[in-house]
Amino acid sequence: MARPTVVTMPGDGIGNQVLPQAIRVLEAVGFEANYVHADIGWECWCNEGNALPDRTIQLLRKHKLGLFGAITSKPKKAADAELKPELRGKGLSYFSPIVTMRQLFNLDVCMRPCLSFPGNPLNFIRQTTCGGFEEPQVDVVVFRQNTEGLYAGVEWTNPPENVRTALASHKKFAAFANTPGEELAVSVRIITKKNAQRICEAAFKHAKKYRYKNVTICEKPNVLRETSGMMEEVAKQVQKQYPEIALWSTNIDAQTMWLTKNPEEYGVIVASNLFGDVISDAFAGLVGGLGFAASGNIGDEVAVFEPTHGSAPKYAELNPSIVNPIAMILSAAMMLDHIGESEKADRIRKAIADVVKEGKVRTYDMMRIAGGPKSLAQGAANTVQITDAILVHVETAIAAFAR
Ligand SMILES: NC(=O)C1=CN([C@@H]2O[C@H](COP(=O)(O)OP(=O)(O)OC[C@H]3O[C@@H](n4cnc5c(N)ncnc54)[C@H](O)[C@@H]3O)[C@@H](O)[C@H]2O)C=CC1
Ligand SMILES: CC(C)CC(=O)C(=O)O
Missing domain, CATH: 3.40.50 (Rossmann fold)
Incomplete structure (x- = not known):
């Protein structure tokens, strides 16, 4: 098989912390690939007025395989306020780049496994x-x-006349259609x-x-x-x-x-x-929360794998990073399944299962049993440390995880 190129899109916040850990694990199981970085996310929006730049689209179009971290999405008014002053008033409008990416490449199948690893205290x-x-x-x-x-993006505040006319033509909705100006918002479920x-x-x-x-x-x-x-x-x-x-x-x-x-x-x-x-x-x-939730966005030609979680701004500035990289690493394993490298994927899942079962190395989210956030740091491993533990187990894990 030709050496694949993976487009890596860390995006915002903790996406930048977890994605490099997934690459370490991919390398440790002997997955031979080229990695090419692509920009996406909040900074692109603020500086360029486009959270999913064309250069990123071109890379995905070419290589067809992506790993994505997370993005920060904000409501319309907050997004408009952070746009670079010289880009304002040009009719630019923020829309979540990951949602746009899914639509643009017709990544219409989103697969999200939720599997409990024995020994996880948050099961x-x-x-x-x-x-x-x-x-x-x-x-x-x-x-x-x-x-x-409802994520199609077909929505309006103060909808245009043709939408109001369509509403008015339906007896039941006539009252909605007459709601004045900005007092009416419509999102269409297609x-x-x-x-x-x-x-x-x-x-x-x-x-x-x-x-x-x-x-x-x-x-x-x-x-x-x-x-x-x-x-x-x-x-x-x-x-x-x-x-x-x-x-x-x-x-x-x-x-x-x-x-x-x-x-x-x-x-x-x-x-x-x-x-x-x-x-x-x-x-x-x-099964332990968002730190364990992997996902794949899969189309006929292009596929992009990402943790289910977002950019977790609360933790984005912490150094060293303390968030759980397992969701991202499991997403990378899903990418391996997708390209027919399931044996390597199973080794990764087995290594994670071993670390969880052993229970010696846990990130904060696997430890919060009582006491809430104040107990967060007590004895918790950080993002790199838990990946190190997974890497140790990858060495010994045989591909024994298959269902
Ligand atoms: N696909 C994506 O890129 C997604 C992006 N978002 C965006 O992310 C931003 C933050 O959204 P939130 O609702 O706060 O959701 P979030 O998933 O970013 O975080 C919610 C909470 O879950 C926990 N958490 C998430 N990931 C974790 C990890 N890897 N390890 C340990 N704990 C973890 C943290 O307690 C965090 O505060 C928003 O701008 C939102 O629009 C939200 C969901 C998906
Ligand atoms: C784009 C996100 C902000 C929404 C979400 O949670 C997702 O679709 O993954």
Whole structure:
């Protein structure tokens, strides 16, 4: 296989702290690649008026494989206020560059595994009726539609006349249409059958490959009859090709409750953009939090792997960095799976599992049991130290992690 080139986009805040650690681990498992840095994020917006510069787009177009750290996204007014003065008044508008990237390259399948590593003190624990406790093994993969839904970016404050006319033409919405000027905001939830089909097919294909027993379509079709209704209908159709896999249907609100009752019963979850974002964070909370939540944005040609977390401004300025790089390292392992290097990916996951199980080296987020933030630093390893521990285990880990 030709030596791949990986476009590295650390972005903002802790993205800059965790991404270099993932590269150390990739190198340690013998993944031979070239790495090319690309700019993205808040500074690009402030200085250039574009958070996803063309030079970054070109690099991704060329190399087709990316590792991404995190970006800072701010609401419209805050973003406008930080734009360089000479760029103001030119009609530039901030939009999250990672969302733009997903749409531009049609990275429509977002895959977010949530797997509990035994020995993680923050794994979800449930009280039993006999007064004891049990720790369910969570092994869920969320498939989130990544390019449309409520993150499509089709929205207005004070919508234009044609949108108001469309609203007015519907008896039920006429009152909304007459809401004056800036008092009306509209965000459109778009679902296309084609993309509903693609995300449902990706979910079932994954369930079949890794022998999950069920796929759950997690929407709200009782209220969002058209959009969630379409997602659910498509899931039912796709399931017909997979008679060995059960299709369950849940409402997003109920699902967020059920996942703390019986998380071990779920296998693959499929959802539209916002609901997939929400439910994957919720499941991540059962397996140690955002420091363990990896993800892949996967299209037919380009794929970009990133931790689920954001730029965590609270920790961005700390030196040495104390955040957990595991989500980023697991995302790099997902990248290896994607390009057919699963043996190396399994070695990485095994090394992480070993470090967690051993319990000698833990970042602050794996230690916060009582006492809140004040106890953060007590005995916690920093970002580099936990990566060092993972590297030691990578040496001895055999590819034994496969499901
Ligand atoms: N895909 C992306 O780049 C995303 C970007 N964001 C952006 O990030 C910024 C901050 O957003 P927040 O809502 O604070 O979410 P966040 O994910 O950045 O952080 C929330 C909290 O989670 C914990 N956390 C996150 N990552 C961690 C790690 N690796 N190790 C240990 N603890 C970790 C920290 O307590 C942190 O304060 C915002 O501007 C937001 O728009 C948020 C989510 C995703
Ligand atoms: C772009 C982010 C700010 C939203 C998010 O949490 C995500 O889509 O990953």
